[in-house]
Amino acid sequence: MSANLMWLLYEATLQTLYMVAASTLLGTAFGLPLGVFLATSQQGELLSSPWLNKVLGLVVNATRSVPFIILVVAIIPLTRAIVGTSIGTNAAIVPLTLAAIPFIARLVENAIREVDAGLIEAARAMGATPMQIITKVLVREARPGITLGLTLAVVSLIGYSAMVGAVGGEGLGDLGIRYGYQRFMPEVMVSVVVILIVLVQLVQSIGEWIAARFDKRAPRNRGH
Amino acid sequence: MTGMTAAGAAISFEGVGKAFDGPGGAWIAALQDVTLQVEPGAICGIIGRSGAGKSTLLRMVNGLERPTAGTVTVAGHDVGRAGGAALRAIRREVGMIFQHFNLLASRTVAGNIALPLEIAGTPADPIRARVADLIARVGLDGLAGRYPAELSGGQKQRVGIARALATSPKVLLSDEATSALDPETTQTVLRLLADINRELGLTILLITHEMAVVRDIASHMAVIEGGRIVESGPTYDIFTRPTHLTTRSFLGGVTGLTLPAFIAGKMLDHRPDGPSEEVIRVTFAGTHATDPMLSKLATELGIASNILAGAIEEVGPHPFGNLLISVDAARGAEARAYLEQHGLLTEVLGHVR
Numbered sequence A: 001m002s003a004n005l006m007w008l009l010y011e012a013t014l015q016t017l018y019m020v021a022a023s024t025l026l027g028t029a030f031g032l033p034l035g036v037f038l039a040t041s042q043q044g045e046l047l048s049s050p051w052l053n054k055v056l057g058l059v060v061n062a063t064r065s066v067p068f069i070i071l072v073v074a075i076i077p078l079t080r081a082i083v084g085t086s087i088g089t090n091a092a093i094v095p096l097t098l099a100a101i102p103f104i105a106r107l108v109e110n111a112i113r114e115v116d117a118g119l120i121e122a123a124r125a126m127g128a129t130p131m132q133i134i135t136k137v138l139v140r141e142a143r144p145g146i147t148l149g150l151t152l153a154v155v156s157l158i159g160y161s162a163m164v165g166a167v168g169g170e171g172l173g174d175l176g177i178r179y180g181y182q183r184f185m186p187e188v189m190v191s192v193v194v195i196l197i198v199l200v201q202l203v204q205s206i207g208e209w210i211a212a213r214f215d216k217r218a219p220r221n222r223g224h
Numbered sequence B: 001m002t003g004m005t006a007a008g009a010a011i012s013f014e015g016v017g018k019a020f021d022g023p024g025g026a027w028i029a030a031l032q033d034v035t036l037q038v039e040p041g042a043i044c045g046i047i048g049r050s051g052a053g054k055s056t057l058l059r060m061v062n063g064l065e066r067p068t069a070g071t072v073t074v075a076g077h078d079v080g081r082a083g084g085a086a087l088r089a090i091r092r093e094v095g096m097i098f099q100h101f102n103l104l105a106s107r108t109v110a111g112n113i114a115l116p117l118e119i120a121g122t123p124a125d126p127i128r129a130r131v132a133d134l135i136a137r138v139g140l141d142g143l144a145g146r147y148p149a150e151l152s153g154g155q156k157q158r159v160g161i162a163r164a165l166a167t168s169p170k171v172l173l174s175d176e177a178t179s180a181l182d183p184e185t186t187q188t189v190l191r192l193l194a195d196i197n198r199e200l201g202l203t204i205l206l207i208t209h210e211m212a213v214v215r216d217i218a219s220h221m222a223v224i225e226g227g228r229i230v231e232s233g234p235t236y237d238i239f240t241r242p243t244h245l246t247t248r249s250f251l252g253g254v255t256g257l258t259l260p261a262f263i264a265g266k267m268l269d270h271r272p273d274g275p276s277e278e279v280i281r282v283t284f285a286g287t288h289a290t291d292p293m294l295s296k297l298a299t300e301l302g303i304a305s306n307i308l309a310g311a312i313e314e315v316g317p318h319p320f321g322n323l324l325i326s327v328d329a330a331r332g333a334e335a336r337a338y339l340e341q342h343g344l345l346t347e348v349l350g351h352v353r
Helices: A003-040 A050-065 A068-074 A076-083 A089-113 A117-125 A130-141 A143-161 A172-181 A186-214 B054-060 B084-091 B109-119 B124-137 B153-165 B183-200 B211-217 B235-240 B245-252 B291-301 B329-341
Strands: B011-021 B027-038 B043-047 B069-074 B094-098 B171-175 B203-208 B220-225 B228-234 B277-285 B305-315 B318-328 B345-352
Touching: A003 A050, A003 A089, A003 A130, A003 A143, A003 A172, A003 A186, A050 A089, A068 A076, A068 A089, A076 A089, A089 A143, A117 A130, A117 B094, A130 A143, A130 B109, A143 A186, A172 A186, B011 B054, B027 B054, B027 B069, B027 B220, B027 B228, B043 B054, B043 B183, B043 B211, B054 B171, B054 B203, B094 B153, B109 B124, B109 B153, B124 B153, B153 B183, B171 B183, B183 B203, B183 B211, B203 B211, B211 B235, B211 B305, B220 B235, B220 B245, B228 B235, B228 B245, B235 B277, B235 B305, B235 B318, B277 B329, B291 B305, B291 B329, B318 B329, B329 B345
Parallel strands: B043 B203, B043 B220, B094 B171, B171 B203
Antiparallel strands: B011 B027, B011 B069, B220 B228, B277 B318, B277 B345, B305 B318
């Protein structure tokens, strides 16, 4: 493989990492609070507001129903309004983030619903405010589950990032399509796939390691 | 408990009711017309079967449940009508321990005990000092850095107790706190609660379905059945003179009151025709000895008695005994009058042929 191709692969890997990191951070910044709210706002819960819970649940489901490649194209006007352009790596971060938010929100919601209701009761009995219960009890106790959820989200975003070549997002997936497929360069295709496998493996291992560090429950209670 | 005014009581229930929305718009009453006072420094045990409403009653004291009728007062605060910051302030004066401990798995022993203080906004340095005190107080020295998963049930409940005491409450609520523990551990946890009650003057309200728990630490007790208090008063009085059927069936398990099966199967409510035996429960309080009484019964009146079951119990520091005997039914009234005359309590349980 020529030094030129090596350079292309290197650049593409960095682009992929950049898009995934940015959309994970932005997706978590919005998805985490949204997930916490979804997990605590049904009738009779801490932040009980059943109406808003239903509306947000519908929006989340609707966003998750749209195939990612359609989402990328459909929100081009929004992307242009935010980034100033609809093509390039930065532009690709917008649809990736938009797909990440509802996904992360659902994963966070599930992790928080796993927390024993007895802990909420104990915290209420201590005189905790709903916000204190969320930060000191729910999110903290759900850390292992949230970490594994975020790991899953990052792996999915690595997959999604391969599709943003459609709007000039570049990255590994785009390189694979343009060189490996369209220019019949199987060695590029193989390299891209190998790099992606290594990336996913790394993310998964790091995620599980962090989750295990957070998890202080007895081994038999680990539901993962 | 009786005769206390609501104003002087640590916890007071006045005509408290709780109804839930049932299916089809029907109201289901979980509690009805509960009136109960717990005086400061008392340990009051509420005993009842599951579904009797004892948990609902307990959870009203810190506002986890709200009454739909009546008033619940804790240390002078009307809990049922408090909300927001006022309710949270009351809750800091009321500690609570739970059957399943409800400790945070992600926090160490010290971290769990510190949680109520963090919630109350206490600065870090005083928290450290207070937590160290509490760990020593409940006998968990050396375990500050352990996680709940590494502790035994008894140790977890000690963490729960230390956590409940962290904000120096006036009242401690115990929700079946020993029900998940083995008998030996139960005893050590009860002893700890009794020590805390004595040393800190803490009022304790506990619910349980085990009469032994009430016997071992409660100075006062109430029996709850179908959402109503059917009997309440000093534990000793209720153990020696139970009036309600539910109380007696709870007592059966702890006071040797159960008849042997071969007699229980033959018991009749009314005296049958022909020769029969009367089964009598004899209760003696304090240091009365019954052996001389039963032998006197034989020598002075010529009435022979069979001992069917018996036990001597301690309620707090006071011993009391129960004997189940049978005598010739024809002379039953005479025998009972004689025993009553000598300060024993008697009750006819039935007849056997």
